[in-house]
Amino acid sequence: MRFLHSVTGQGVIAALALLIIACFLGKAWGCHFNPNLKFIKSRNFQISTFILLLAFATLDLFYNAFSVTDKQIWTAFFYFSSDIQAKYFTLPSLTSAIEPGILEETERYLMILIFLTGFKYARKWRLPITVYASGILFGLSHAGNVGWNGETFSATIAQVIGVMGSGFLWAVLYLYTGKLWLPMLYHFLMDYLANLQSGWNSAGWTFSGYASDYIQEILMVGVPLVFTIWMMYGKRRAVIEENVDRLLNLKDSKFINKKVSRN
Template identity: 30%
Template sequence: MNDYLSSFVNWSHSEILNGLALIPIIFCLFKSWDIRAKLNLKFRRYSNIQLIVLLVAVFFAAWYSFFHSYVYIASTFSQLFWNWDFSEIIPTERAVLWSLGAILFEEGFRYLLIIVLLEAFKGQRGQIELTIFLSALFFGLIHYAGLLDQGPIFIISTQAIFAFGYGCFLATLYLYSGKFWLVLLSHFSLDLIAFSLSAGGGGILSWYDNNDLLSNGLSMVFALAMTLIMFLGKQRKIMQENAARLINA
């Protein structure tokens, strides 16, 4: 009975049901607003430089999934960036369900925001930048819903800071690759690692006080830096073309 109740609690506390409910809502909104959008684009032909940028972005997403979690518990500077103890990752039912709920609800919400913003700024200068910035801003602000559960506003604010930076990167990755499943995979792996770590906080950054602020702030800086890198050269043109393909299905 305890096992059954534990599973029920894990299901109810995840965002899986909310995420599933969001799917028909998005469908109905797009239909009523006459939006014909795609979720994924067919793989396009990239130049060598553009392909390298895409591969670097995918590699960064994989690295970032570990970095964001281990930055809290790293006892040395090398452990901040690469020297991670993978034995501390112990996946549980709760970790899997909560991670699935996150990609269903939060990424469904992100997709809705990106498409609506692309439509709203269609034909306007700065369409890509405004879509990425505002979708990430909304993604960060929804974390303040935690105040309804009496969450500490300082902790929630640090989470919002990270979510904004990570949201910029995920939106850029989506517009550059045209593959929403890459966004889902990146977010799922990040949350799964975070929920599966057996060790707590108190890493090297805690020596400087405000471990949450420093950790989430560092995560935001790296995500924003990668976002800017993906705008170098002619990469913005790729995003602009993919944006047009996404909302002109």
């Protein structure tokens, strides 16, 4: 009973319901029904790029979960603290991290479908518009956290800006792999590690106004931004475009036609 109360009270059931609805909405819009695209080995796919993408997603996870700053500038680069406490290994800490992992990544999936559909035939611009517009909206969706368990306005603004970097990165992670569960997993881990250090009902973000805080913000947005721009070129971009065509069910995709002819 306690488990069911936590699952329903923390919104996990609602998150799963939205995921199911999102799949049917995508189908109604003419897109691929399953957000977990089957892996097709493209000649453009490079395992080194895939490993590097996972490495940057893990680095972003580590930095967001464990970076600590104070008034000393060097702490923005080199000071990390893993203050995981046994008292926070609770059911609410778990379910409150599962909920945004599913819910917010489902919202990202819907935003990606909307932007890709809206710019379906603008092949040059549809990908950057989708990645960065959905990332910005992901950041703005956290603006409602102001006042949440004492989170200040300045801390909320910092959170809105800071999580945009993760939004860019997770959008590319999904579009490169076709696997929505991957960004869901990273999102869950980021929130769960935060919960294990400060509790699930604590203020989600802090900002003291030191120079190190501003540097940390720049790093949180700048590093994922530079990396995702790099992903927009060459064979990396080609793999993403192939997945976009499959996601949108564009039957005129050269990649899809080649696969069909081989079969």
